[in-house]
Structure formats: C-alpha cells, structure tokens
Amino acid sequence: MNTQYLIKNAYAILTGLSGDAARSSATDIRIQDGKISALGQLSPEPEDTIVDAKDCVIYPAWVNTHHHLFQSLLKGEPQGLNQSLTSWLASTPYRFRGAFDEATFRIAVRIGLIELLRSGCATVADHHYLYWPNMPFDGAAILFEEAEKLGMRFVLCRGGATQTRGLESELPQALRAEKFEDYMLDVERLVQQYHQKDANAFRKIVMAPTSSLHSTTAQQFRESAKFARQLGIGLHSHLSETVDYLDAAKHKFSMTPVQFCAEHDWVGSDVWFAHLVKLLPEEIKILGQTHTGIAHCPQSNARLGSGIADLVALEHAGMTISIGVDGAASNEAADMLSETHAAWLMQRARKGMLAVPQYDGGLFEGGADAATIEDIVRWGTAGGAKILGLDQVGTIEVGQQADFVLYQLDDPRYFGLHDIAIGPIASGGRAHIKAMFVAGKIVVQDDQIPDVDMKELAWQARQAVQLLQQRTLQVA
Ligand SMILES: [Zn+2]
Missing domain, CATH: 3.20.20.140 (Metal-dependent hydrolases)
Structure with missing residues (x-):
C-alpha cells in the first residue's frame, strides 16, 4: 500500500541541486506512489496523511x-x-x-x-x-x-x-x-x-x-x-x-x-x-x-x-x-x-x-x-x-523518488543559528530525525527504527568484539 503524505511547514528545504536551485522556496512536499508529486505551498487533500515539519530542515537522504x-x-x-x-x-x-x-x-x-x-x-x-x-x-x-x-x-x-x-x-x-x-x-x-x-x-x-x-x-x-x-x-x-x-x-x-x-x-x-x-x-x-x-x-x-x-x-x-x-x-x-x-x-x-x-x-x-x-x-x-546510476534519487524535485529526511533541530547545539538550514552539517552532532522516507515509505520516525532493539544490539556487539579478539589471539 502506498500512503499519500503531505509534509507541511518545513523551515527550509535543501534540494541537492546546484546554484540558485540548491534551496527550494517550497515549505510543503507531497508524496504519491513513492515519488515527490508536488512542491510548494500545498493545500491538504482528503487522501493526505499530514506530517508536521515545523522547525524542521529537509535534506535529500x-x-x-x-x-x-x-x-x-x-x-x-x-x-x-x-x-x-x-x-x-x-x-x-x-x-x-x-x-x-x-x-x-x-x-x-x-x-x-x-x-x-x-x-x-x-x-x-x-x-x-x-x-x-x-x-x-x-x-x-x-x-x-x-x-x-x-x-x-x-x-x-x-x-x-x-x-x-x-x-x-x-x-x-x-x-x-x-x-x-x-x-x-x-x-x-x-x-x-x-x-x-x-x-x-x-x-x-x-x-x-x-x-x-x-x-x-x-x-x-x-x-x-x-x-x-x-x-x-x-x-x-x-x-x-x-x-x-x-x-x-x-x-x-x-x-x-x-x-x-x-x-x-x-x-x-x-x-x-x-x-x-x-x-x-x-x-x-x-x-x-x-x-x-x-x-x-x-x-x-x-x-x-x-x-x-x-x-x-x-x-x-x-x-x-x-x-x-x-x-x-x-x-x-x-x-x-x-x-x-x-x-x-x-x-x-x-x-x-x-x-x-x-x-x-x-x-x-x-x-x-x-x-x-x-x-x-x-x-x-x-x-x-549519479555515480551509482540512481538518477531518480538524490535530489528533491517533482518526479524524483521520495528519499528525504526531516531533521528537527531541537538540541541546544542548533539554538542561535541565523540560518537553521545549515544546522545538520555546520553544527555537527546527530540531529533528531522527525521522519525519514525512502521511496515514500517511512523508515525512521521520531528517531526510532521499527523492530530494532538497541540494547540487544549493543549487547551483541560487545559479545562479538570479544569473540573476534579471542579468535585472532588463538591463531597468533
Ligand atoms: Zn575503503
């Protein structure tokens, strides 16, 4: 099932394009059939699932x-x-x-x-x-x-x-x-x-x-x-x-x-x-x-x-x-x-x-x-x-695959920025992901990845590091 989304009120959208096109004047993005179907100031349609992007900066994934x-x-x-x-x-x-x-x-x-x-x-x-x-x-x-x-x-x-x-x-x-x-x-x-x-x-x-x-x-x-x-x-x-x-x-x-x-x-x-x-x-x-x-x-x-x-x-x-x-x-x-x-x-x-x-x-x-x-x-x-031959990916434009990220800059490291759009790169750190889409599907929501248990992964990582260390000792 392909959900139709309307992302509303973004603070800024960087497009991945060059020159003047590098920043979009749009505040809203609509996703239909896994693609970006519209950019601009958009009115909701009955089919839209609305995602509030207030205070968010949107980059291509x-x-x-x-x-x-x-x-x-x-x-x-x-x-x-x-x-x-x-x-x-x-x-x-x-x-x-x-x-x-x-x-x-x-x-x-x-x-x-x-x-x-x-x-x-x-x-x-x-x-x-x-x-x-x-x-x-x-x-x-x-x-x-x-x-x-x-x-x-x-x-x-x-x-x-x-x-x-x-x-x-x-x-x-x-x-x-x-x-x-x-x-x-x-x-x-x-x-x-x-x-x-x-x-x-x-x-x-x-x-x-x-x-x-x-x-x-x-x-x-x-x-x-x-x-x-x-x-x-x-x-x-x-x-x-x-x-x-x-x-x-x-x-x-x-x-x-x-x-x-x-x-x-x-x-x-x-x-x-x-x-x-x-x-x-x-x-x-x-x-x-x-x-x-x-x-x-x-x-x-x-x-x-x-x-x-x-x-x-x-x-x-x-x-x-x-x-x-x-x-x-x-x-x-x-x-x-x-x-x-x-x-x-x-x-x-x-x-x-x-x-x-x-x-x-x-x-x-x-x-x-x-x-x-x-x-x-x-x-x-x-x-x-472009290098990977994925020309329908990597930019925020109408017709492109809906692969993009909403960064919510709610950490003090981003407070005081005159241009919030540059925050995720210029200020460093890991910005909170309000939502991330790949081909129009949500893969991260409110910084959570569905079906991933971080505590278990951390434990598995520690066990695996010990095992690898033991194995290299045994053959040395
Ligand atoms: Zn390498």
Missing part, C-alpha cells in the same frame, strides 16, 4: 558511496589505532577479517546500516571484500537482507583478490586468494540474482577488486573492466589513498597509479575510486577528462593521516564528487552527518594550509570559499546518486 560494513566491529582497534594505511591494513582489517563468521558478520552489517540510517542515509554502496575459496557463508545474501529489513537501497561492490598482498603474507589469518574465473562467475551470479538496472533501483552490483594495483594481475584488471561493461554494471576500487600508491605503481608498472588504471580501461563515467588523496596534476587531468568519479572519505583519510583530497580541483577538472564514510576500522563514527561535517571543514582547512603571505606571491588569505554547505549536500546526495 544521503548516498554513501564507499564503506566496508564488516569493519563496524573493528572501531578503535588498539593495534592499528596509531598506524598509517599500510601497517594499519595489516594490523586491523586484514588481521581480523578471517575471524568473521556468518553471525559476527551479520551483526557488523546491522550496526553499520543502522548507524547510517540514523544519520539520514538511505543508499549505501558497500565495498565488500571478505571472500575466499569455499567460504561457508554468503555475505551478499546477508548484506541485501539486512538492508532490505531497514528499507534501504543497497549497492554491493563485489571486492576480492586473485593474489595475496605482501602486507598480509605474514598473517596467520590471511585469506586465500580466489581464482579469477571463480571471481568473475560469482559476479555474474550476483548480477543475475540481484542487479536492477533502473535509476530508482534498490539493488545493484558493481565490479570492485579490493585494490586497483594489488588485487589482480594487470591483465585480469583489464578483463574485469571488460566483463563489467558486458554485464552493464559499474566499476569501483581504492586508488591513491596515500603516497604508497605512487611508489607501488612506479615500482611494479613504471607508471602513475591513474595512468595504470587508464591503460587498463579503468576510467570513465561508470568508474569511481575511493580516496584519490595523492594525485599528480596530469592524473587529475585524466580523471576529469574521462568524468571518472570519486568517493571522498575525509574522516578515514584524516584518521589514517593520509591527507585531504582536493575536491575543488577534481570537480573543476570534470569529475563527479561523492562522499563515503569508509569502513569503521578507520572511522570510529561511520555516519553521514559526521562525514559531511568533516568534509565541509576539511576542504576549507586544506585550502588554508596553502595560503602564503602576499610578499611571497600569496593571492588569498584563507580557504573559507572552498566548499559551501550547498556543495556538501550536493556531493553527498546527487553526486553519489
């Missing part, structure tokens, strides 16, 4: 374009807490990933999805790379099941590797590599079983070898791109997260990382990469000219000390910008409100770090013009939806 949900049980893991990327990978995610079983994996997925949902995120692209030959559980089935229970849209980026990385060769828990044929057959199975081509899809599959430089041979990397395009699915991987990518690409292939990807058909509007923190000017040019996308993960990049991607330059060059939280093993709060708050501040700080005195040729004082709240909303919603 967030689209998270890079995550590793299994890491939701690896927050603040002490051995990796003060390590940079490569040693952190060995210390935390790669040391623990063989310790997951079906039950612990399901709890991790549930925690991560609920955390995102409570930040106003409706669409998640998970880069899932817990795969080894003859594994005893089907991670894809669990991911899609858990997302469906919460009413979220889910994109499975099917990770994996056909060769073992040097950094994990010493680890007793190292996952065995898959055969390339088996990897590709599983992608084909997943596409047949789950993939929806539509621009309003709830389920998509993406080709996503875990690391662009390390997970497959160069020839297999090219073949995986070709196969993805035959299947009509997108392509995703990690790239240029730290300077180590530049060293590795030079050492292994005598190329830059982006050059390597371009030569193996891994650029284009159907490709997006997580991170892209360390790029050379010629690499930015290639990525921009090919309209490749980025999943910007500012909190993870900061936590690992990797740096800050230059979104302004990347967008100017022609790339599509989106925001991802990355796995919680390098981000102790993997939600879209923390992430967008960080993105807003860090783009400005990044530019400010480049300021020099006028007597040394300096042309600006600081970086406050690097990113507006409207830019952040657009990147975190419409940008992500």
Whole structure:
C-alpha cells in the first residue's frame, strides 16, 4: 500500500541541486506512489496523511558511496589505532577479517546500516571484500537482507583478490586468494540474482577488486573492466589513498597509479575510486577528462593521516564528487552527518594550509570559499546518486523518488543559528530525525527504527568484539 503524505511547514528545504536551485522556496512536499508529486505551498487533500515539519530542515537522504560494513566491529582497534594505511591494513582489517563468521558478520552489517540510517542515509554502496575459496557463508545474501529489513537501497561492490598482498603474507589469518574465473562467475551470479538496472533501483552490483594495483594481475584488471561493461554494471576500487600508491605503481608498472588504471580501461563515467588523496596534476587531468568519479572519505583519510583530497580541483577538472564514510576500522563514527561535517571543514582547512603571505606571491588569505554547505549536500546526495546510476534519487524535485529526511533541530547545539538550514552539517552532532522516507515509505520516525532493539544490539556487539579478539589471539 502506498500512503499519500503531505509534509507541511518545513523551515527550509535543501534540494541537492546546484546554484540558485540548491534551496527550494517550497515549505510543503507531497508524496504519491513513492515519488515527490508536488512542491510548494500545498493545500491538504482528503487522501493526505499530514506530517508536521515545523522547525524542521529537509535534506535529500544521503548516498554513501564507499564503506566496508564488516569493519563496524573493528572501531578503535588498539593495534592499528596509531598506524598509517599500510601497517594499519595489516594490523586491523586484514588481521581480523578471517575471524568473521556468518553471525559476527551479520551483526557488523546491522550496526553499520543502522548507524547510517540514523544519520539520514538511505543508499549505501558497500565495498565488500571478505571472500575466499569455499567460504561457508554468503555475505551478499546477508548484506541485501539486512538492508532490505531497514528499507534501504543497497549497492554491493563485489571486492576480492586473485593474489595475496605482501602486507598480509605474514598473517596467520590471511585469506586465500580466489581464482579469477571463480571471481568473475560469482559476479555474474550476483548480477543475475540481484542487479536492477533502473535509476530508482534498490539493488545493484558493481565490479570492485579490493585494490586497483594489488588485487589482480594487470591483465585480469583489464578483463574485469571488460566483463563489467558486458554485464552493464559499474566499476569501483581504492586508488591513491596515500603516497604508497605512487611508489607501488612506479615500482611494479613504471607508471602513475591513474595512468595504470587508464591503460587498463579503468576510467570513465561508470568508474569511481575511493580516496584519490595523492594525485599528480596530469592524473587529475585524466580523471576529469574521462568524468571518472570519486568517493571522498575525509574522516578515514584524516584518521589514517593520509591527507585531504582536493575536491575543488577534481570537480573543476570534470569529475563527479561523492562522499563515503569508509569502513569503521578507520572511522570510529561511520555516519553521514559526521562525514559531511568533516568534509565541509576539511576542504576549507586544506585550502588554508596553502595560503602564503602576499610578499611571497600569496593571492588569498584563507580557504573559507572552498566548499559551501550547498556543495556538501550536493556531493553527498546527487553526486553519489549519479555515480551509482540512481538518477531518480538524490535530489528533491517533482518526479524524483521520495528519499528525504526531516531533521528537527531541537538540541541546544542548533539554538542561535541565523540560518537553521545549515544546522545538520555546520553544527555537527546527530540531529533528531522527525521522519525519514525512502521511496515514500517511512523508515525512521521520531528517531526510532521499527523492530530494532538497541540494547540487544549493543549487547551483541560487545559479545562479538570479544569473540573476534579471542579468535585472532588463538591463531597468533
Ligand atoms: Zn575503503
């Protein structure tokens, strides 16, 4: 049954669009058949169920374009807490990933999805790379099941590797590599079983070898791109997260990382990469000219000390910008409100770090013009939806899917704002969700998710963390 809703009296509506269209003059939104059917000052109709949005700010629901949900049980893991990327990978995610079983994996997925949902995120692209030959559980089935229970849209980026990385060769828990044929057959199975081509899809599959430089041979990397395009699915991987990518690409292939990807058909509007923190000017040019996308993960990049991607330059060059939280093993709060708050501040700080005195040729004082709240909303919603091929999602316009959030800013941290519309991002914290809709269905109401027992989940999380710790001790 499709309920017809009339959302009345919103304080402000940010649309996810650019320029003057970034803010709607409307106060009311009508939902019919899962879509936004009208915007403006609307009179109630007999069929309307009215939702009072007084003192609420409405944003499109967030689209998270890079995550590793299994890491939701690896927050603040002490051995990796003060390590940079490569040693952190060995210390935390790669040391623990063989310790997951079906039950612990399901709890991790549930925690991560609920955390995102409570930040106003409706669409998640998970880069899932817990795969080894003859594994005893089907991670894809669990991911899609858990997302469906919460009413979220889910994109499975099917990770994996056909060769073992040097950094994990010493680890007793190292996952065995898959055969390339088996990897590709599983992608084909997943596409047949789950993939929806539509621009309003709830389920998509993406080709996503875990690391662009390390997970497959160069020839297999090219073949995986070709196969993805035959299947009509997108392509995703990690790239240029730290300077180590530049060293590795030079050492292994005598190329830059982006050059390597371009030569193996891994650029284009159907490709997006997580991170892209360390790029050379010629690499930015290639990525921009090919309209490749980025999943910007500012909190993870900061936590690992990797740096800050230059979104302004990347967008100017022609790339599509989106925001991802990355796995919680390098981000102790993997939600879209923390992430967008960080993105807003860090783009400005990044530019400010480049300021020099006028007597040394300096042309600006600081970086406050690097990113507006409207830019952040657009990147975190419409940008992500475009990258995922979900063009009917991510903006608040008539005809679009009704995926949006009513934030009720009733916490003192939002009191005193001259422009309440910017509160959810600018003031940080987690704003109370009065209501959240996905395809016109209520998935969060008065900050509550139906059928979720938070106390039980907290208890399960504690038990699961202990179990994972015991399992890694036993094999060490
Ligand atoms: Zn990642």
